[in-house]
Amino acid sequence: MQTKGIGMPRSRYPERLAVQPLQLSVNVLVSKIKAQSEPALHQQIRKDIVLKIGIVGLNMVGKTTLFRILTHAHGDKLASGKPEAHVGVVKVPDERLDHLAGMFKPQKLVHASIEYVDTPASVIQLARTGTQSQALKEMNALIHVVRAFEDPAIPVDGETVDPRRDIESVELELVLSDLGIIEKRLERLEKDIKKQKNPALEKEHQALLKAKEALEAQKPLRELDFTPDEERALRGFTFLSMKPMLYVLNLGEKDAPRTNAADEFAHEAGLKQRPHTAVTAVCGEVEEELSELSEEEAGEFLSSYGLTESAISRLIRSSYQLLGLISFFTVGEDECRAWTIHEGMTALDAAGEIHSDIQRGFIRAEVIPYQELADAGSFAEARTRGSLRLEGKEYVVHDGEIVHFRHSG
């Protein structure tokens, strides 16, 4: 992001004064991304039903189109049962799980899932209004849909199509929203610190100053390294610029075959290698047509654009990875299932994901990487080949491992 803009006098942004008073919403999920290596936080994210990703962006950029494609192509029924709520649970496509299901022919197949929330109109307005901004704060990550398609029939914010400008203005808004909260809190905190010596308040003060300094340099909080202590002190604020961000370029139809469009753009816009930031591209119009076709027709349609896979599967996987999530599998004739955990979680943590009884009665985990089981073709053969390993509580589970827990529960 360029630094233009942030140096402007604050009076250019009088709207910021309307930021709502700080509401401490303790959503334990929100800050966990930064703390992937911290076991204590893993305990807290457990048992959370589904991870929520908010689809945001300026006006008429294709947010609802993207939401519709996601839920149509990979969705279950709308989570809330109310279509107007625009909340949909989407399965994380995983060919490995599909292959395992082919091997075990289970009665039930359960994919990992993510909840996507479509937000109306411009995220700039949302960030500025109290209740809406509170709704944004509940998200675990944001997808910022950026308009890259030209269409004279569709009005465009800012009058020209300019993805970099749009990214910068939304980022600036998130940064200013967080700064507003920090300034208010600091004012209060400094008064309290004068009245009483309290190490917890001092820690919070330090962490807020560090965050403030970054924000003033227009650096979003997701790019900052916080210590676990700082992390804890800031978690309750659910800062918007701290949320992992997936930029989705909504390409015009003529750009659909440009499979490296996202990569080129990320490079050009300086978005590569930024922490907790990813860029991908879709062509809303093409994908929308695609999601209505049968598998066979879809294949033909894709190849007419010179493409091999729908960008949507890639997008869902990117958002899953962006959250620092991995899957392990349990398999059997009754059920084949993908379980969602954070990178770095142990076998004991993973057991707790399934059931607290399994965790309590944990004896050993029988583990095999997906590819080895797929190559062996069955558990019996994998055993003969010596591919199954017995691991203890502290074993760190890897993406794609099939885990069978031996337990006394």
Ligand SMILES: Nc1nc2c(ncn2[C@@H]2O[C@H](COP(=O)(O)OP(=O)(O)OP(=O)(O)O)[C@@H](O)[C@H]2O)c(=O)[nH]1
């Ligand atoms: N040409 C073209 N039009 C698109 C594309 N994606 C979306 N649109 C059109 O752009 C208009 C706005 O799309 P929406 O998905 O409603 O956009 P939105 O961001 O949800 O809009 P608001 O919620 O009103 O801010 C619709 O008429 C879409 O059909 C695209 O890739 N190409």
Ligand SMILES: [Mg+2]
């Ligand atoms: Mg919309």
